[in-house]
Amino acid sequence: MIKVLHAIDSRVWGGAEMVVSMLASGLRKRGCRVSVWTSKKGGYAAIFREKLKEGIEVKEIPLLNDADFISMAHFYRAFKEYDIIHLHTSHAAVLCAAVLAFLPRQYRKRAICHFHSLSANPKHYRRYVHGICVSNGVENFINETMPWMRTWCVYNGIDLEEALVSCPLLPSSNKVRIGYLARMSKGKGHEDLIKAFANLGRSENVELLIGGDGKLMPYLQKLAKELDLADKVKFLGFVDPRDVFSFWKSVDIACFPSYTEGFGLSMLEAMASHLPIVAYANPVYLEVFDGAAVLVPIGDIEKLSCSLKKLLDNKDLRSRYGKLAYERAEKFSKDVMVDQVLSIYNEILRGI
Numbered sequence: 001m002i003k004v005l006h007a008i009d010s011r012v013w014g015g016a017e018m019v020v021s022m023l024a025s026g027l028r029k030r031g032c033r034v035s036v037w038t039s040k041k042g043g044y045a046a047i048f049r050e051k052l053k054e055g056i057e058v059k060e061i062p063l064l065n066d067a068d069f070i071s072m073a074h075f076y077r078a079f080k081e082y083d084i085i086h087l088h089t090s091h092a093a094v095l096c097a098a099v100l101a102f103l104p105r106q107y108r109k110r111a112i113c114h115f116h117s118l119s120a121n122p123k124h125y126r127r128y129v130h131g132i133c134v135s136n137g138v139e140n141f142i143n144e145t146m147p148w149m150r151t152w153c154v155y156n157g158i159d160l161e162e163a164l165v166s167c168p169l170l171p172s173s174n175k176v177r178i179g180y181l182a183r184m185s186k187g188k189g190h191e192d193l194i195k196a197f198a199n200l201g202r203s204e205n206v207e208l209l210i211g212g213d214g215k216l217m218p219y220l221q222k223l224a225k226e227l228d229l230a231d232k233v234k235f236l237g238f239v240d241p242r243d244v245f246s247f248w249k250s251v252d253i254a255c256f257p258s259y260t261e262g263f264g265l266s267m268l269e270a271m272a273s274h275l276p277i278v279a280y281a282n283p284v285y286l287e288v289f290d291g292a293a294v295l296v297p298i299g300d301i302e303k304l305s306c307s308l309k310k311l312l313d314n315k316d317l318r319s320r321y322g323k324l325a326y327e328r329a330e331k332f333s334k335d336v337m338v339d340q341v342l343s344i345y346n347e348i349l350r351g352i
Contacts, residue, residue: 003033005078008088009063010042015265016088016116019156021051026338039063075099084345085111090124097127109352117262122146134263137283152344156263157337163272166245175207179251181266184214189257196305198227207232211239211247248273253311271329276321278307292328
């Protein structure tokens with residue numbers, strides 16, 4: 001039985017946290033002993049416990065700054081107790097790396113860094129030799145910036161059955177709804193989407209639903225008001241992880257105007273919900289959608305608006321792209337993701 005620790009210093013609940021939850025659950029079903037460590041500051045231990053149920057330890061540790069000696073002590077003991085230490089964020093990696101400096105070099109082989117985005121700072125990972133990347137784009141970035149690291153590409157997965165049985169979050173409407181679910185932060189493209197929607201919002205039968213929260217929400221709400229869209233752009237705030245598929249079941253078109261992504265789990269959830277998708281043609285979206293979405297040049301608000309309008313005006317076209325999206329989503333199941341990660345664990349342990 002492989003003993004696995006997943007550590008993530010969650011500050012917001014998002015795709016990485018969902019991936020940890022699916023991996024922990026799937027590995028447990030395959031006979032591993034699994035623990036999940038998360039930060040006290042994030043406050044998401046309760047969500048992890050609810051999702052993971054019995055048989056998986058969920059533990060809160062500080063995971064604060066670089067001088068967090070309490071968390072370092074936890075990681076030191078973890079190397080004595082677990083076969084694999086699986087790290088999902090840079091802060092956890094920094095604290096764990098501080099411990100590796102005082103352990104024999106062979107312990108480094110039992111640590112795996114999971115790269116969920118293109119924002120990893122190489123100086124935080126100099127003591128690590130194994131990395132899992134969520135897309136080919138991320139893997140290319142890691143190979144270029146951290147050439148000492150052995151990497152594997154493992155796409156994020158989703159629960160297709162959950163997508164099929166979920167009910168809409170909102171009551172049905174006679175309006176065509178465009179939806180976007182993402183943290184409101186720089187680079188996610190919320191401003192572009194609202195401006196593109198302004199060209200469509202003159203119609204009475206369309207509205208924009210935006211799920212998620214973040215520092216940019218007040219600015220985006222102000223922008224919608226300035227564009228005279230206050231009654232057509234609905235800010236739903238934080239969407240409970242249990243309700244993500246229900247959110248997508250409440251919309252007719254999904255839009256992803258993100259300028260850059262590691263691998264957005266939200267887009268898979270929309271695809272699994274049979275939704276037609278319009279998105280910016282960033283490298284990861286090109287890789288993942290593979291022809292199953294309408295892609296437009298990054299930052300081209302006019303083309304974003306025109307593409308949305310084509311889908312709004314053509315129900316058959318929406319249906320066709322929704323079917324393509326679902327067929328593509330079937331290639332990204334959580335079982336495939338878990339099996340690939342378990343195979344990597346076994347490969348690493350055989351080499352120790």
